[in-house]
Amino acid sequence: MREFLGSTSHGDVPGVWHSFPVTIWRDFPGASTTARTSPASVTVGNFDGVHRGHQHVIARTRELSPGLPVIAVTFEPHPLAVVAPDHAPRRLATTERRVELLLAAGADEVRILDFTRDMAAWSPQEFVDRVLRDELRAAIVAVGENFRFGHRAAGDTTFLREAGEAAGFTVDALDLDGGAEPYSSTLVRAHVAAGRMREAAEVLGRPHEITGVVRKGDQRGRVLGYPTANVPVDEAYAVPPDGVYAGWVVRADGERLPAAISVGTNPTFDGIERRVESYVLDRTDLDLYGEAIRVELVDRLRGMEKFDDVEALIVQMAADVDQTRTVLGL
Numbered sequence: 001m002r003e004f005l006g007s008t009s010h011g012d013v014p015g016v017w018h019s020f021p022v023t024i025w026r027d028f029p030g031a032s033t034t035a036r037t038s039p040a041s042v043t044v045g046n047f048d049g050v051h052r053g054h055q056h057v058i059a060r061t062r063e064l065s066p067g068l069p070v071i072a073v074t075f076e077p078h079p080l081a082v083v084a085p086d087h088a089p090r091r092l093a094t095t096e097r098r099v100e101l102l103l104a105a106g107a108d109e110v111r112i113l114d115f116t117r118d119m120a121a122w123s124p125q126e127f128v129d130r131v132l133r134d135e136l137r138a139a140i141v142a143v144g145e146n147f148r149f150g151h152r153a154a155g156d157t158t159f160l161r162e163a164g165e166a167a168g169f170t171v172d173a174l175d176l177d178g179g180a181e182p183y184s185s186t187l188v189r190a191h192v193a194a195g196r197m198r199e200a201a202e203v204l205g206r207p208h209e210i211t212g213v214v215r216k217g218d219q220r221g222r223v224l225g226y227p228t229a230n231v232p233v234d235e236a237y238a239v240p241p242d243g244v245y246a247g248w249v250v251r252a253d254g255e256r257l258p259a260a261i262s263v264g265t266n267p268t269f270d271g272i273e274r275r276v277e278s279y280v281l282d283r284t285d286l287d288l289y290g291e292a293i294r295v296e297l298v299d300r301l302r303g304m305e306k307f308d309d310v311e312a313l314i315v316q317m318a319a320d321v322d323q324t325r326t327v328l329g330l
């Protein structure tokens with residue numbers, strides 16, 4: 001396993017990195033100590049959500065270069081968050097999860113470029129020379145057809161092909177045809193924002209998920225008969241509209257538990273904080289406080305309602321649980 005933390009102290013880097021073949025380039029020096037000495041097959045992108053289009057590109061990168069290691073290069077933070085913070089998209093997944101998904105999709109190694117204003121000023125040629133040629137020794141570069149890079153996104157796949165001839169790599173640009181619409185992170189965000197979880201999953205190749213650490217709430221759920229593991233909503237991520245969803249809680253150890261999930265502020269109790277609250281079906285014995293969980297949202301059941309009395313809420317929650325079983329095929 002190779003790991004390079006650049007100029008960053010270990011203290012800044014979540015421990016999780018230590019178990020992944022991931023290199024984080026801080027203050028990317030160019031031709032640094034991380035430079036490869038043998039050729040690689042490279043794919044570059046934001047890879048937010050690692051959706052089906054991304055998965056195809058990675059599979060293709062592998063296919064094109066039997067024997068060469070597949071390196072996925074990605075950026076952190078999202079380049080738009082650096083050049084146009086007001087237009088930064090809601091993220092579909094955490095960086096840790098992106099790395100996990102890239103490796104699961106077939107990358108042998110992930111390199112995260114610490115994206116800075118300085119880097120945003122690089123010309124497309126500079127990116128090709130410093131990253132693809134000098135650092136990675138790319139023999140093949142595979143990207144989506146819509147890939148743009150370099151200052152003001154001036155570089156496209158045509159430029160990449162030409163630059164590759166001089167820099168010693170061939171380029172494969174994939175059409176990310178998803179049927180009616182091309183697969184894209186933007187499309188997933190639109191589906192999630194509208195609560196279209198099935199459609200989001202179509203593009204992602206798996207349900208959209210919210211991640212977070214379980215926090216204490218108002219300790220009311222257990223009294224109602226429906227204890228819920230609460231994760232605060234982080235507005236930097238794509239969270240669907242308030243309402244009730246059927247899905248799965250995935251525990252830190254990978255165990256998957258069926259759940260009826262509420263997204264909202266608990267209007268019946270005049271709550272203020274927006275949370276994702278998961279009731280794991282048929283269980284009262286769990287202790288999830290402090291645990292990092294993933295909440296997979298499979299389908300939307302209904303909108304959030306303010307009930308006049310608690311009894312009415314409990315009756316509705318029982319119906320939600322029944323419907324959750326149906327949706328999950330239990």
Ligand SMILES: Cc1cc2nc3c(=O)[nH]c(=O)nc-3n(C[C@H](O)[C@H](O)[C@H](O)COP(=O)(O)O)c2cc1C
Pocket residue numbers: 217218219220221222224226227228229230244260261262265266267268269277278279303304305306307313317320321
């Ligand atoms: C399946 C399900 C459906 C829910 N629907 C509503 C709802 O329609 N309106 C509402 O105010 N709260 C709803 N909630 C949220 C509950 O009010 C909340 O879980 C309860 O107050 C417990 O809060 P606590 O975890 O902070 O103790 C729902 C919760 C679940 C699990």
Ligand SMILES: Nc1ncnc2c1ncn2[C@@H]1O[C@H](COP(=O)(O)OP(=O)(O)O)[C@@H](O)[C@H]1O
Pocket residue numbers: 214215216217218219220221222223226227228229230278279280281282283284285286287288289
């Ligand atoms: N079936 C269950 N689903 C979710 N959490 C459960 C379940 N059974 C026990 N728990 C535990 O109970 C906590 C939720 O209870 P609750 O009364 O809603 O408290 P809080 O308001 O702090 O969320 C969860 O964080 C978890 O540790």
